[in-house]
Amino acid sequence: MPTLSLTTDGPLSGSVTVPGDKSISHRALMLGGLAVGETVVTGLLEGEDVLATAAAMRAMGVAVERRGGVWHIHGVGVGGLLQPQTALDMGNSGTSTRLLMGLLASHPLVATFTGDASLSRRPMARVTVPLETMGAQFTTSPGDRLPLTMTGACPAVPIRYVLPVASAQVKSAVLLAGLNTPGITSVVEAVPTRDHGERMLRGFGATLTSEDTPDGRVIAVTGEAELRPQVLTVPGDISSAAFVIVAATIVPGSAVTILGVGVNPTRDGLLRALTAMGADIVRSGEREVGGEPVADLTVRHAALTGIDVPSEWAASMIDEYPVLFVASSFANGRTTMRGIEELRVKESDRIAAMATGLRACGVAVEELPDGLIVEGSGGEAAAGGATVAAVLDHRIAMSFAVLGLHVRAAVTVDDAAPVATSFPNFSGVFEQLGARLNPSE
Known part of the structure; x- marks a missing residue:
């Protein structure tokens, strides 16, 4: 060792x-995979966590290629992800797991998520709870942990979800699920969390609003979105x-x-x-x-x-x-x-x-x-x-x-x-x- x-x-x-940036790299791969056409990304983090996301997107029909240090993602459109033929191995990446669960929750497919010993100890209920409200179904290991199997809902049900704890991962998971959900899906956060997901969703052409209210910041996405491919540089x-x-x-x-x-x-x-x-x-x-x-x-x-x-x-x-x-x-x-x-x-x-x-x-x-x-x-x-x-x-x-x-x-x-x-x-x-x-x- x-x-x-x-x-x-x-x-x-x-x-x-x-x-x-790891957070931005994950989201670039996922949203690029849901756009129609080719997204080009420079500066993508090539660490194991992000590579786990890239492998998962490939497993669901997205062409993800690295050429000369530049990443090319050929998206399949919102709703166009395919049934993965094997379990999605997330390695050590909690971000990959939670965001992909959201991404897939409103697609008509079944996905099994696995991870290493560290990831398999991390609780997933904070994501499964709102996604179940939208219609997805989960079979988890004891303690709401990996390995878990998710059956997506199509059509999913739009929700207004008040975050019980500040979490950009949960916020992004719900908003990603909302992309293929008819209607408006919203998240309320009392404490602002990292907003890379919102910035990138707007950049890809999603209809997204953000409003400060007495209850907190309300971020809402309009479903059945049509995303446009982007040329991105990751800071x-x-x-x-x-x-x-x-x-x-x-x-x-x-x-x-x-x-x-x-x-x-x-x-x-x-x-x-x-x-x-x-x-x-x-x-x-x-x-x-x-x-x-x-x-x-x-x-x-x-x-x-x-x-x-x-x-x-x-x-x-x-x-x-x-x-x-x-x-x-x-x-x-x-x-x-x-x-x-x-x-x-x-x-x-x-x-x-x-x-x-x-x-x-x-x-x-x-x-x-x-x-x-x-x-x-x-x-x-x-x-x-x-x-x-x-x-x-x-x-x-x-x-x-x-x-x-x-x-x-x-x-x-x-x-x-x-x-x-x-x-x-x-x-x-x-x-x-x-x-x-x-x-x-």
């Missing part, structure tokens, strides 16, 4: 790019850039520029949190790419001060909390992060896994039911010297690799394999900035 360990003898410096994933941002912030003397990062305001909570703690992050070259705001980010080492992170920021940075825990380890004073119980049902229980690994590396933490309190070192290097468990979770693995850049003794992540799900060239990017990859076992 390959391990992962990064060290550095000095500052990180240089300019890098990070892989394309760099801020969730991947987060590891570089935190590394440059904690390693003394560092100055790094990350080019072409998506800075969608529904995704920039980490930038707000780090800036509030004193981080030196400068945006330049702000522009729009494929309907998404993009900027170059220059990050310099800075002293951080612990804060109480507002829980209302959680939806805009939920995937970035593990690496924010790392940044907090080097702050002056205490950082309190609450309202993030969602992390307990990600690829792993990210609160528990990070707390265990941080303690092993000499960081004082207090685990809460809905969060974590981290006592920072005031900028001093952490003790390190531990081998920590990735627990089949790419963000846990990469977070501890970043921690290892400012420790007294090397930190080793026990399993590097999960990193390929979202950031296949993670080690290469850090080596480009001056870090050193320790030999793997």
Whole structure:
């Protein structure tokens, strides 16, 4: 089993790019598959999660080809997906699973979803409940988990669904199901979540409205849509850039520029949190790419001060909390992060896994039911010297690799394999900035 360990003898410096945004890449493949004609995508994330989505779309009759780094998707039209002949293997990808369940829920076909051990532990009821209301039927494993089999409804029934928890995956699943459902399907969210799905649906020609009401934001899509193919460029994933941002912030003397990062305001909570703690992050070259705001980010080492992170920021940075825990380890004073119980049902229980690994590396933490309190070192290097468990979770693995850049003794992540799900060239990017990859076992 390959391990992962990064060290550095000095500052990180240089300019890098990070892989394309994972959320946008999934949606580009799915909506391209429902448009009539050829959608062309550059910058698509070629990690295992997105490749699982591509394979599933192929299994349902969509021609998906990669030619010279550019992806070509020949869509079959809304309602035109075919019965898959084998189970759809989602690997580690919760996003693929939940969004595809929505996409297929209003099609007259039967699909079985399987996944790896980590994905098979993740609950799916938050998606199956609204989709059952629309008419889809599910047979799940105990605990509403994978493997599961779904029988789509055609015609499905339009619904108005109030999100019980903030979740862009559930929102997108319901809206995707609404594409092939007669009438208007709507979702009400009390807390705004990432809006890539809405932006892209509009770009592909769907009739979609968004209105702020006393109950929250109401997003509605008109069904039996006709989607138009698009030419798309996927911006760099801020969730991947987060590891570089935190590394440059904690390693003394560092100055790094990350080019072409998506800075969608529904995704920039980490930038707000780090800036509030004193981080030196400068945006330049702000522009729009494929309907998404993009900027170059220059990050310099800075002293951080612990804060109480507002829980209302959680939806805009939920995937970035593990690496924010790392940044907090080097702050002056205490950082309190609450309202993030969602992390307990990600690829792993990210609160528990990070707390265990941080303690092993000499960081004082207090685990809460809905969060974590981290006592920072005031900028001093952490003790390190531990081998920590990735627990089949790419963000846990990469977070501890970043921690290892400012420790007294090397930190080793026990399993590097999960990193390929979202950031296949993670080690290469850090080596480009001056870090050193320790030999793997």
